[in-house]
Amino acid sequence: MSDAVRSLAELEVKDDFVRRHIGPGEPQTRAMLDSLGLDSLEALIDKAVPAAIRSETPMPLPPVVSERGALEALRAMADKNQVMVSMIGMGYSNTILPGVIVRRVLENPGWYTAYTPYQAEVSQGRLEALLNFQQMVIDLTGMELANASLLDEATAAAEAMAMAHRVAKSKADRFFVAEDCHPQTLAVLQTRARPLGIDLVVGDPESDLAGQEVFGALLQYPGTYGQVRDLTPVVETLHGQKALAIVSADLLALTLIKPPGEMGADIVVGSSQRFGVPMGYGGPHAAYFATREAYKRSVPGRLIGVSVDAEGRPALRMALQTREQHIRREKATSNICTAQVLLAIIAGLYATYHGPDGLRTIAQRVQRLTGILAGGLARLGYVVENDSYFDTLTVKAPGRAAALVAAARAAGINLRPIDGDRLGIALDEVTTREHLDLLLEAFAKGDAPTVETLENEASSGIPEALRRRSDFLTHPVFNLYHAETEMLRYLRRLQSKDIALDRAMIPLGSCTMKLNATTEMEAVTWPEFADLHPFAPLDQAAGYRQLFDRLEAMLCAVTGFEAVSLQPNAGSQGEYAGLMTICKYHESRGEGHRNICLIPSSAHGTNPASATMAGLRVVVVACDDQGNVDVEDLKTKAGEHRDNLAALMVTYPSTHGVFEEAIREICRIIHDNGGQVYMDGANLNALLGVCKPGEIGADVSHMNLHKTFCIPHGGGGPGMGPIGVMAHLAPFLPDHPVVPGVNPAAGPTGTIGTISAAPWGSSSILPISWAYIAMMGAEGLTRATQMAILGANYVAHRLAPHFPVLYTGQNGMVAHECIIDLRPIKEACGISVEDVAKRLVDYGFHAPTMSFPVADTLMIEPTESESKRELDRFCDTMIAIRREIAEVESGAADAKNNLLHNAPHTHSLLLGDWDRPYDKARAFFPLPGMQEDKYWPPVARIDNVAGDRNLVCTCPPMEAYQEAAE
Incomplete structure (x- = not known):
């Protein structure tokens, strides 16, 4: 560099987000283009993209903003939102997410940049967290089986309706919905029912269900207006019609009230939002879905199961219907891309952090405050419509409901307007005594009673017969990590088992695993x-x-x-x-x-x-x-x-x-x-x-x-x-x-x-x-597209001499992803696409998309965020694996006992006798420099068939975790 004095303008620090988002800089881009024989990105697009589809109109986007400018604009928008104390309810509650989970999970790219755990060997941490979520749901609902989350409570109810239609012995096409279900749930059911030919009937299940020929019914527990009722008679009525009983239940309430599984429910659904997940103006939140063991092959979404690995140790993976949409296609009964993994993990960790006693205490406090409020309203002359309750009261105020909602709002509290004569009040984890005092003052015609004067008069809103008697969350995982130090270390252990974008590129075709920039995430x-x-x-x-x-x-x-x-x-x-x-x-x-x-x-x-x-x-x-x-x-x-x-x-x-x-x-x-x-x-x-x-x-x-x-x-x-x-x-x-x-x-x-x-x-x-x-603007987005296409063609160019590139478009170019064909290799020596995928783990990489859209292929999408250095590291890895395959093809390596069939290689193999016909160094450190940051797979190759034949979807005993760690 010249010693000449640079001007102030030259020394101005530029906030160039496009350069931060796109991995390759100008020299790397130039080198990649040179390898393809191209002189510019424009020439690349001319060669790769048909002229007939090219847009001639610009993208009319606002001028690009800096990272600081984006945050300032988001702050200006955020400041226009007015966050008041919410007592609206309807399935959404304020909650408190423990700081250790905020910092170590919600805001941690080691968790939020991971992919769906199809490659189980590099996903054991989040699979364990999801198994905890399933165990939590099973325990609280009293059911035998739970999946690893769905999208929200309403769509989970719709999935339950569709499942009941398939599996119920009743051949009716009519479905009953209790009139005290949340209105948004009813609306989603109505949308989903129409194309399936299902006739919805809405009414009071205690008076209107008898005589109805239905295949199932949805019951809200507690109801949207707060009532806690015994569902057993309704469930028995449904079973008498060979119909299924579906219950939409509040998880926190289930720590105090009798679980639906003990009343005979067949399916239980709901939201786990109030277990630490912010309301977020509607989402994202993880729904849950629990059912009987008998229906395990009909459960929608994803199911985490326990199997064993090649070394005989417990290992987790997605089970059964996980592959349904790919196998059954137009005969599939649900869509597998309906999960909220990160939010399910947070909800499960919330339960892990608090444990059964902590959750019960939170619920008892909410329920106690609700009883105090009910007593205060009664003293003020108001009638509470529901004589039983957990956290929600429906107040009768003939002709005055709107005025009372307005008065509460003036005090900083949002209530639920139901109609001209009724309003709803729902309490939650963040409700305080001061909130109740403000609310009672808003409702008072004169002097308002205070919480302090009401506390000793509060009655219980849970009928004695509906109190929960059974234990829950007895597994050690919910009882070991209540000290923050222990929780911190547990979260680190889980994260270290996985490969996310903070460790390496995830070259999955059709999934676009690109940078999730810190600035983009900040406002969440x-x-x-x-x-x-x-x-x-x-x-x-x-x-x-x-x-x-x-x-x-x-x-x-x-x-x-x-x-x-x-x-x-x-x-x-x-x-x-x-x-x-x-x-x-x-x-x-x-x-x-x-x-x-x-x-x-x-x-x-x-x-x-x-x-x-x-x-x-x-x-x-x-x-x-x-x-x-x-x-x-x-x-x-x-x-x-x-x-x-x-x-x-x-x-x-x-x-x-x-x-x-x-x-x-x-x-x-x-x-x-x-x-x-x-x-x-x-x-x-x-x-x-x-x-x-x-x-x-x-x-x-x-x-x-x-x-x-x-x-x-x-x-x-x-x-x-x-x-x-x-x-x-x-x-x-x-x-x-x-x-x-x-x-x-x-x-x-x-x-x-x-x-x-x-x-x-x-x-x-x-x-x-x-x-x-x-922050990208029109030019930046265009550049990102160009670089995504460049990266894919660069990878295809480097790998083509070693693996056939299966499909190309005009001029021999691919789009933003490429497919390499391993079928000739499998024919020649028996090495499969799975063998290559598992060997990639030893090199520290997540596998590309396997066998889609063509069996025995790998679909690779590098994305614009990956630097040439990382692309080369991946290509070098694939070429090295090809050399290992060649040893099997030539007979230099054993056809069965080789680096690929035995992959991935776990740390446990470092101890004891080494009986493999290849060196340890080749198994564990196949490329130079890997010792500096070695990813150690926590399990060996997992036996999926064994897991499906012996389906276990609950947490194994702690000894199993200990043995796996040794």
Whole structure:
């Protein structure tokens, strides 16, 4: 560098977020381009992306902002939200997340950047945390089996209804919903029931159920208005009809009241939100789903089970129906991408931190304060409608309910307006004596009694016969870590077992594991975003509304769509909502008979599963040898079904990682035959700034905010899957029964209804995506797309001499991911794609996507956030593994007892005799420099078959954990 004095302008520190987000700098980018024989990123796009799909219109985004500027803008929006004391209830409660969990999990990239634990050997930490969550749910509900979370309470209830329809011995198509269920739950059930041909009946189960021929019923426990009633007679009535009893229950209440499993319930669902997860204006929160052992093969979502590894030690993995959507496809009964892993982990850790005594104390305090409030209201002359209660009271105030809600609001407290004569009050973990004093003063006509004067008069709101007698959370994991030091170390031990983005790139095709920048994440835990109830008065959420408006405009700008719904709280929900919107559009035109959905054979398993849930019949379209949609087969099938064609579901770029040149023609064929085009947004990271789905013929698409727009995967959730639509579909986007105006374009023919429990989905994580787009700007997003495509082609170029690259588009280029073919290797020497995946663990890498969309292949997506150094490290690893395979092919290595078949190699093998025909050094440190930061897999290869044959989904005894650690 020159010794010349630099000017102040030259010394100005630049806040260049684009450079921070994109891994390769200019020299690295130049070297990657040189290896491909290209002189610029523009030349790369010209060669890789068909000219016919290139957008000629700019992305009309606001000017780019710095990281500091983004935080200042978010702070300005947050300050427009007014966080008051919430006593609204309806399934959402204030809660206190212990600081050690905030710092070590919620704000820790070692947890929030992990992927779904399909590769169990590198996921033992979060699998153990999820198993704890399952055990917690089993104990509290009194059931035999629980899954590893669903999206929210309302969609969990809908999944339970669908499951009951499948497994109940009753062959009726009618489902009963108790009138005291939460209104948002009823709304989601109504939406889900229509395409499945289910007739909903709403009423009082104690008086209206008898004589009804139903396959199941949903009961709220305690009810939305606070009543705690014995469900046993209703359950017995249902069983007498060969129907299933589903109970939506409050987990905290279940520490004090009789669990549904002891009343004969068949399925129990609900939310774990009040176990430490902020309300976040609606999410994300982990729902739970518990049932009987007899129904284990019908449980929706993911189930964590205990198996053994190759060394005979306990090991965890996802079990049974985890693979359903890929195996059954259009026969799948639910969509597996419906989990909230990070939030389930937090809820389980909350229970671990507090233990049974701590949870019981929290619940007793809430219940005691509720009793005191009930006594105070009675002294003031008000009638409490429910004579039993846990935390919720319904107050009768004929003609005065609205005035009392307003008076409470003036005191800083939000209540639930029910109707002109009634209001609801729900207490929670953060309720204080001072809050009750303020509330009683607001209700008083004269002097108000104080909590101090009322405390000795408070009665219990739980009937003696409904008090819980059984123990819960007796497993040692819930009783060992109550000291913060112990909890801190437990969390560290769990985290160290996993591979997340803080350790290495996660090269999963179709999953876009990119940087989740610290600045993007910062606002998530701000109280103004985190502590707002989703049904708070709209004028108290002005900041959120501004955030929604700005984000929706941004998403329209980058995709070419004309309206967006933020309600779908997962990509799977986006698929479902998009298809439902198409169906509603056809219905509005008098063409409700259109029920055929064309789906290419290469599609992700979520596509046919979503189509089936939307009531559509799937017709598979062939793909050609290059992985493209077979246009001639598409023409034939579109023509054959033109009178009933509803939609085509197509992923672009294709699931094979190729830009299909015929995509405009494909869209035209569907439109010419009366259908609509649903574009799966899984691969949107290859399009921004290059192509707009709305311009090439798509009518609707979901946008995975947890892929392209930087919301972390969280180990398998949270996600967000908003949908963008063209103008003709906007009137049919989701609305909500509690909060008006969610779809301002709603027309006279009605909307599709409600998709998820909260009006705007998982609102509290939307600042992440807004910040990403704001800091990247149009040029930055375009650069990110270019670099994603460059990275994929660079990896394909380096690996092509060693592994065949299965599909390419024009000029031999791939899109943002590439597929390498291991089938010839398996044929030649028996080494499988699983062997390669497990050997990657020894090198410290998470495996790429295995055997999708083609069996015995690996699909690799590097993302723009990975530096050339990391890409080279991965490529060097794959090339080294190829040399190890060559030793097996040549006979230099044993066909069975070799580095790949025995992978991964655990630390336990360092002790005792070494009986392998290769050196320890090759097993543990196959590349130079690995000793500096070695990842030690906590378990050897896991036996999935053994786990499925002997399904155990509860926490094993502590001795098993101890043995595994030795």
